[in-house]
Amino acid sequence: MCYHLPGLSFVGLSNNKLNGQLPSSNLAQCSELRVLSLSYNEFGGSIPKEIGALKKLEELYLGHNYLEGQIPKEIGNSTMIKWQHFGYNNLTGVIPREIGNWYFLQQLNLQFNSLTGSIPMEIFNLSKLSAMSLLQNQLSGNLPSIFGYRLPNLEYLDLGINHLSGALPSSISNSSNLRRIELGDNKFTGPIPTSVGDLRFLELLELSGNLLVSDSSSPELSFITSLTKCKYLSILVLGDNPLNGIIPNSVSNLSTSLEQLNATNCKIKGSIPDGIGNLTSLILLDLSNNDLNGSLPATIKDLQKLQYMDLSMNKLISRVPLHFLCALNNLDTMNLGQNQFMASIPKCLGNLTSLRHLDLSHNRLYSAPPEEIWNLKYLLELDLSSNLLSGSLSYAITNMKKAYWVDLSTNQFSGGIPNSIGDMQNLQNLSLAHNRLQGSIPESIGKMLSLESLDLSHNFLSGSIPMSMEILRYLRHFNVSFNNLSGEVPSRGPFINFTAESFTSNQALCGAQRFHVPPCPNNSAHKLRTKKLHQTIFILLGVIIAAGVLSFGFVYLRYRKKDTLSSGANLSLVAMPERISYFELLQATNRYNESNLLGAGSFGYVYRGTLDDGRDVAVKVFNLQVDGAFKSFDVECEVLRNLRHRNLTRVISSCSTPEFKALVLEFMPNGSLEKWLYSHNYFLDLMQRLDIFIDVACALQYLHCEYSTPVIHCDLKPSNVLLDQDMVAHLSDFGLTKLLGKENSITYTETLATLGYLAPEYGLEGLVSAKCDIYSFGIMMMEVFTRTNPNSEMFGEKLSLKSWVANSIPDGLANVIDANLLEESDEYFVEKLSCIGSIMKVALGCTMESPRERSSIQDVLVALKNIKLQYMSPLCSGT
DSSP states (O other): OOTTOTTOOEEEOOSSOOEEEOOOTTGGGOTTOOEEEOOSSEEESOOOGGGGGOTTOOEEEOOSSOOEEOOOGGGGGOTTOOEEEOOSSEEOSBOOGGGGGOTTOOEEEOOSSOOEEOOOGGGGGOTTOOEEEOOSSEEEEEOOTTHHHHOTTOOEEEOOSSEEEEEOOGGGGGSTTOOEEEOOSSEEEEEOOGGGGGOTTOOEEEOOSSEEEOOTTOSBOHHHHHGGGOTTOOEEEOOSOOOOOBOOGGGGGSOTTOOEEEOTTSOOBSOOOGGGGGOTTOSEEEOOSSOOEEOOOGGGGGOTTOOEEEOOSSEEEESSOOGGGGGOTTOSEEEOOSSEEOSOOOGGGGGOTTOOEEEOOSSOOEEOOOGGGGGOTTOOEEEOOSSEEEEEOOGGGGGOTTOSEEEOOSSEEEEOOOGGGGGOTTOOEEEOOSSEEEEOOOGGGGGOTTOOEEEOOSSEEEEOOOGGGGGOTTOOEEEOOSSEEEEEOOOSGGGGGOOGGGTOSOSEEEOOGGGTSOOOOOSHHHHHHHHHHHHHHHHHHHHHHHHHHHHHHHHHHHHHTSOOGGGTOOOOOTTSSEEOOHHHHHHHTTTTOGGGEEEEETTEEEEEEEOTTSOEEEEEEEOTTSTTHHHHHHHHHHHHTTOOOTTBOOEEEEEEOSSOEEEEEEOOTTOBHHHHHHOTTOOOOHHHHHHHHHHHHHHHHIIIIISSSOEEOOOOOGGGEEEOTTOOEEEOOOTTOEEOOTTOSOEEOSOOOOTTSOOHHHHHHOEEOHHHHHHHHHHHHHHHHHTOOTTOTTOOSSOOHHHHHHHHTTTTGGGTSOTTTOOTTOTTHHHHHHHHHHHHHHHHHHOOSSGGGSOOHHHHHHHHHHHHHHHHSGGGOOO
């Protein structure tokens, strides 16, 4: 590697797409090398033992690759190493004890590998070590009793997700600079040593998922008392340990900086101390699934910053309404389910407009729910099941138009189901089972197009099952058993997959034999009824379409009165489908862990996350220190909340505070077109590339021509085209988007998109029109079929991707096309070349210098579809 460069001291090649094996030959000649940085690449193979010959090496970064095999013991010969990172690879075997020779080491990073065995004792002699992360390996054994004596400078310790066992050493307090301790998901036993309280700089203590118990000498959790000396403690996570003790009153003396207290499933007994109200910085309080009893302390009202409260699955009791909970104005999640509350629901809960998740299930709540509850219009989940609630279902329930989960089952509700229930069009799960409901099933349920589960069983419902429900394409679970229903069971749409259990014990249902009901009478009256039902469906569809048109008109008129997007107005987010709190995003992304990072852009970062309901999402976090980030967030919110198309990335939620802004988007498991284009281990064939451009063209046609106000994306490029699990393309990243008014076909901007894709008039004058997207679309087509970036170094002042392609037609096209697509030995070489030539002609028509001469998106889409038909013919059947 250092051949001809014996004096080389720094090699920095991180954050590229380098692959193959790490260089090993000639490493001995790199005698002056001090920094070797190869992280964030695609290197495979093993770590070469020859690195041990680099006697002056101080920094060694090999993380975020595909390295495998064992860490060679010879690496310990590089005794001058201070900084090291081997994390996020596939390394196996034991940690070599020779690492103990790195006397000057300050950071040891081996996280996210498959290392086995115990932690070598020699590592505990590295007195200069400030950070050690061995997270998510398969390490076993105990921590030595001398742990803290040998690591006086340690500030960060993460040994989570391993198989470590034994007691936590009390000597840990001698590592007096420790700020973060993460030992979760291991097999540690015994009590939590009270010496942790001597760590005066401690900010985070994460011990969840172990076998830790309380000190047998006291019924109280004495280590909590010791932690009151840790004045900087902000996160305390103890969940899933059999602590089996009582929360001491000293909990009130914990740090006023404490933001998270999690002790779920810990067998904690006794009552919640009144002093809990002193923890005024708490954002999360989770004491669920314990043996807590007594009443809920009224001092909880002082936790004004609380966003997440879960006290479910305990034995808490109250015989009076819990009005003091209404003071928690920032609460996003309130879960008091599976306790012993015996009172009515307080009306003032309707004032908690920040609530998104409310669970009061499995208590003994009685009386009718207050009307104010239904006014929580941003509520996403409501679970009041298994109580003694009564009265009729209020028509105001439909105010909760954002809700996707409502469970009112196993209560004593009576009366009918409101006809307006169909207005809850985001609802995915609705359960009204085991009540006393009467009357018919409303036809409007056929408007609930998102519905996946509907349970109306064990009521007194009569009449027929609405035929309008045949259009509910997502309905997977349906139960109307044990009612008094009659008439024909629908047989189309989702009903194709339902079984007899969904309809058992009704009065006079008829229909298909598979439902175990008698056949319907074949007479004219029955035919007339069926015809009327079908007419109802068509009428209902007409109403839905008309409502959609009116909604679009309303949105348009509303925003015509405001400044356009380009003015950077302060835009409301009330139309976003659902809200997700800052804390939920923090949990979903594992605190924005590096391992969840999907990519970075001009205005921030995108992380993969998993929500509590199991959904995988992409979380786009805006870097508000970057100029234009606020405006970009506003623009994306405004655009994405109104646009609906199968080839546009769907927005799920937003999270916005003055200090934090993020969008939660549909996760695309196959990543970006850019990844598939330039990564060596991915490949797109000719048909897949063509399909992707047809998808993107469909999205552009919708944006330019089919939406009420023409939308210009302004930043088309492969990294902004995402692929779902079926390789369907979705256009994303609308941070630079512009809207055109009806009277304007062009607008002006000072914000430029990515160089190389810009139309001439956009780059030189800032003039934006639909033809700018067409130009970028053409450049992107050239890039994808040549596998050459328009900003490649091969293009100088006199050559560009566009001119390179244009000059190759017709005779030299084979020389510029991606070699992976065309091989001269291919049986269909001529036919494929002809098809790609047709595609390149479309691309050139998109990239004419004059906007007037460029193709329209309608013409482009027709041309691409015709090329696909030609390619699918026998003439072009080779792939």
